[in-house]
Amino acid sequence: MGRRLAVLATMTGLVAVLFWAGVHNLRHRRALSEANHIALIPAASTSSASDNSGPPDAQGSNLRGMDAPAFTLSDISGKKVSLSDFKGHPVVVNFWATWCGPCKLEMPWFQEFSAKYKGQGLEVLGLSQDDGASRDDVASAAKKIGVTYAILMPDEAVAKKYGGVDYLPETFYIDRTGKVVEVTAGAPSKEQMEALIQKTIAAGGA
């Protein structure tokens, strides 16, 4: 009888600990989930592949420090453009959409910096996420926004390679060696964007 009671007491204790751990874990994850709605995830923040504190859909931060996934897409004129075409260049891969207000506000900065850092080889690629939109629609929007860098048409498979890209704008800063230096989800300030570009240019060596 005594042994049976000891077993039951142990089981009760285990259940209590499990229950407490579950509640604690749930609270912690709910808090993280709430925090996830902070729009801007500074690329230079402490988040990493093992850190789940990024925005809910910005899984692309897992790519930081890794080789940027290769892709070949059509631009708005129908020409094929591959990431590998820019080997040896620092590249900004910016996922955007015509319906995304913050995207449209930050894109002129990419235009400005692509000219400013052209001498250091900077290339900017704008990857539209307008599923179902025509080339003309995307081209018209790009013209309205005032950007002349390469605008590429959507491909869900590419977005998946970059973590799903379900939270726009999302930008990958890739150094000359093809490594992802930084990732941002949400529009940064212009100063932050320029600092990230400078970091990307410096990262792969001149």
Place this chain on the structure above:
Amino acid sequence: MNRSVFPLSIALTLPLIAAAQIQFGSLDRTTEAKRQHVELLTDSLQLTANKPQDVELRFRVEPGFHINSHKPKDELLIPTELKLDSGSFQIANEQYPAGSHFRLQVGGGEDLDVYQGEFRVALRIDAPKGDTTLSGSLRYQACDNAACFPARSLAIKVVVTAK
């Protein structure tokens, strides 16, 4: 198994199942609900049968987010749109509320016309006698202060009781 231990085992197993649900189940539903950013507050309507009546469907946008109004200022923005399956109902006169002003604070900023918090879509509905489910979807596109999510559809299911 000893008869005296069996009920105790059951009693101890139930909290274990509850703990497991908390650990692995509940958050998924919470997260999924949050990923929608909009919820339907109306779950039932009481009407007089076979008589056109004005009703409202109430929605709530998650705090910190906004969705475009039915008539956003920019043609590129995706408007909020309700699509109902008429089924055995006669539905007419859908009326969306006016949006509120929202200044997107990125760079030079942009003025938007949005829904935030609670908003209501009015419609006139003629329902048959009995309990019937009004179904459809609300299409919208949500953003916060610095980023946007792709357009989503919220399922509409409202039990209409007409007497």
